[in-house]
Amino acid sequence: MHSKPYVCRFPRCTASYQRTEHRRRHEAHHHSQGQSFKCTICGREFGRSDTHRRHMRMTHGVEEPARVKLACTDCRNQKARCQGGPPCRNCLRRGVPCSLAQESGDDGQQNEDDAQQNEDDAQQNDRSTDTLSVDQSQPPVSRSDKERHYIGLYFRQFHPHWRFVHQATFMQSAEAPLLVQSMVVIGLWLSNEDGAQSRAIALHEVLSSAIHQQKEIWDASESDDAGWFCSWPIPTYQAILLHIIFAILCKDRGALGLDLRPCLSPADADLLRRLVVSCKKLGMLYYPNMLARYGQTDPAPYVWVCIEEVKRFNIALYRVCRACGDTDDRDVLATATASNRGLRAQDLRFPLPKSPRLWHAMSKEEWVSAMAEGVPCHDLDDTLEREWISNSAHVLEALDAA
Helix, strand or coil, X not given: CCCCCEECCCCCCCCEECCHHHHHHHHHHHCCCCCCEECCCCCCEECCHHHHHHHHHHHHCCCCCCCCCCCCHHHHHHCCCCCCCCCCHHHHHHCCCCHHHHHHCCCHHHHHHHHHHHHHHHXXXXXXXXXXXXXXXXXXXXXXXXXXXXXXXXXHHHCCCCCCCCCCCCCCCCCCHHHHHHHHHHHXXXXXXXXXXXXXXXXXXXXXXXXXXXXXXXXXXCCCCCCCXXXXXXXXXXXXXXXXXXXHHHCCCCCXXXXXXXXXXHHHHHHHHHHHHHHHHCCCCEHHHHHCCCCCCCCHHHHHHHHHHHHHHHHHHHHHHHHHCCCCCCCHHHHCCHHHCCCCHHHCECECCCCHHHHHCCCHHHHHHHHCCCCCCCCCCCCCHHHEHHHHHHHHHHHHHC
């Protein structure tokens, strides 16, 4: 018998470990097949852009440098704003060769696909801007200021009920646009301003199109290659969950089944199913996989925040599935295979979130005060299986069936 029975499962790698979670951590760190984001200070690499940004802020006290976008030659000559490429959408619209495409050496079909995506994104951004426009008789207010106002409403009114976005490390300018806009939708809805709810619904429909057009980026439900070692698109998943919650809030208000559960439209139910199955396939509901994404040299508070955010997202997703139910034959969730039907307590193989005071801390003083009670470090070698929510699944599911 091999002295270290858990051998790395990737070809030509001979690393072996005494414990299976150590092998998972090795494979996640050394064989991740997702996009890599490298820290420009210490050289560490991350599978998620938001984790990279958080590392830069919490470990080095700096923000991630803004990416420089190069303008193509034609846009520079025209003094037009270049959206990048290759090719850029302006050159595509004018029907002229784009210098960015020539410099990249990419094949024509890939250039056309990228240009079409840029065009789609630009149209979505233009429509999003329109929904946030203000009365022209009033002093002009920048879009970022309006977004900041609605995001403030989101955190003051919505966040206390759904705390799965970490407020203290959230930065509007650095976050994924889809997440920011999903939060703006809810802030708009709650603002009680004239016409705000109709504008929120309009923006919600824009985001719905964007989510469905980008399914190949986030949807792992039909992928044969998806696994725990892939990148976890947490900000995108947070945005999609907010999108579904808003659909429950604003659509068919008051329409409940006999079990007093809200009825999702077939499209929204299918979106929820895809989100749940994607999380399962990526192993996001399994605590050892959360631990495997970090190393012993990572700062304990940083690791704690990242893992707690995943745990809180999973619980919020479970709450939404539980509220909507998966037993109605009209629901798309009920037509999925038994292993992929909704999200159940038995799927939550991780401990409950801890130290809510630390999670809610907004200032350095509040953080230090909360840490005085003890830093809730995650022991990367302890899977805490005895504390997993799934251990109590029979109780929770019995209550649902009662």
